[in-house]
Amino acid sequence: MARMASGDENIAWNLESFLNSMIYELDRANQTLAIKQDNVKLTYTVQDLSVTLQVFPQYDGDRVRFLTAQPGQEGASTMTFQLGSIRDNQIREIARKPPSRDDVxxxxxxxxxxxxxxxxxxxxxxxxxxxxxxxxKRVDIEQATDKKVSYRKLAEVINRSRRQGIQAPRVREVSLSVPPNGAGEAMLSLHGENLQVEPKSGDAEEGVFPFALLDGAPLTVVAASAGAVHLAVPREKAAQLSGALTLALDPYAVLTMQLAEKPTDLEDNAEE
Structure with missing residues (x-):
C-alpha cells in the first residue's frame, strides 16, 4: 500500500514561488561565472533546464497548489516544464513595465x-x-466581466485613491491681501500642489467644486488652479480672520484647517 506523506514531510507549494526559487538559483550560478572568468580557463554552466515532477494538484476554487509525490505514492500527475535562457532585450520586448510611482x-x-x-x-x-x-481600446469592461465589474463605480474608487495618494492636495502657504482705502473684499489665497484636477467633460460635479466654508458660512471662490485657490472674504471678517476653514476641492478631497488671526499661522488639519 502506498505510504501517505504527513504534513511534516510534504508541504503544498505554488508554481510561481517554485519557479522563482529555481530561477534565483540559476541567476546566482551565472553571477558566480563573472568571478570565475578571471580565475579559470574552462568551466561549465546550465544553458537549459528540464524538470519533471510527480505531483498532486490541489485546487481551492481560486488558486492551484501542488504536493510533491513521495516515493511509493500512487495516482500522482506528471508535470514537465523547461527553463530556457532569455536576454535583456527580449525581456524588454515581452515583459510588462512595472508600475510607475504615478500609477495605482x-x-x-x-x-x-x-x-x-x-x-x-x-x-x-x-x-x-x-x-x-x-x-x-474601447472595451466594455462590464460586458467583458459579465457585469462583475462596474467601470463607473471603479472610476470613483480610483479617483478617491489618487486624491489620497499621488494626487493628494497639499497647502504650503496661506496669505491674506486687503485692498487699500477700504475698497472691495479681501482675498484669502491658498498656495500648494494638486489643489485642482482637470474635470472630465460631462462630469456631474463640473461647476460645483471647489467650494469653501468659514465657520459654516460660504465664501466665494474667485479663482482656482492646481497651484492656488483664491477666496473672497468680506472685509469685516478679514480684520480679525480666524475660524475653521473647510475647502472642498472635489468629491474626493476635502481640506479642513484652523485659521489664526494671521492666516500665515494656520493649523492644517487636512482631511483627504
Missing amino acids: TIDDLEMPEEERKTLKRLGINTTEDLRRTVEE
Missing part, C-alpha cells in the same frame, strides 16, 4: 476581492491598464 495598482484599491481577481484575470493590474483598456 489594483491591489491598493478598496474594492471587493472578486472584482480584483476578475480584473487580474484580464491582465489589468494597474489603473493605467484599466484606463487604456476602456478608453483607448
Whole structure:
C-alpha cells in the first residue's frame, strides 16, 4: 500500500514561488561565472533546464497548489516544464513595465476581492491598464466581466485613491491681501500642489467644486488652479480672520484647517 506523506514531510507549494526559487538559483550560478572568468580557463554552466515532477494538484476554487509525490505514492500527475535562457532585450520586448510611482495598482484599491481577481484575470493590474483598456481600446469592461465589474463605480474608487495618494492636495502657504482705502473684499489665497484636477467633460460635479466654508458660512471662490485657490472674504471678517476653514476641492478631497488671526499661522488639519 502506498505510504501517505504527513504534513511534516510534504508541504503544498505554488508554481510561481517554485519557479522563482529555481530561477534565483540559476541567476546566482551565472553571477558566480563573472568571478570565475578571471580565475579559470574552462568551466561549465546550465544553458537549459528540464524538470519533471510527480505531483498532486490541489485546487481551492481560486488558486492551484501542488504536493510533491513521495516515493511509493500512487495516482500522482506528471508535470514537465523547461527553463530556457532569455536576454535583456527580449525581456524588454515581452515583459510588462512595472508600475510607475504615478500609477495605482489594483491591489491598493478598496474594492471587493472578486472584482480584483476578475480584473487580474484580464491582465489589468494597474489603473493605467484599466484606463487604456476602456478608453483607448474601447472595451466594455462590464460586458467583458459579465457585469462583475462596474467601470463607473471603479472610476470613483480610483479617483478617491489618487486624491489620497499621488494626487493628494497639499497647502504650503496661506496669505491674506486687503485692498487699500477700504475698497472691495479681501482675498484669502491658498498656495500648494494638486489643489485642482482637470474635470472630465460631462462630469456631474463640473461647476460645483471647489467650494469653501468659514465657520459654516460660504465664501466665494474667485479663482482656482492646481497651484492656488483664491477666496473672497468680506472685509469685516478679514480684520480679525480666524475660524475653521473647510475647502472642498472635489468629491474626493476635502481640506479642513484652523485659521489664526494671521492666516500665515494656520493649523492644517487636512482631511483627504
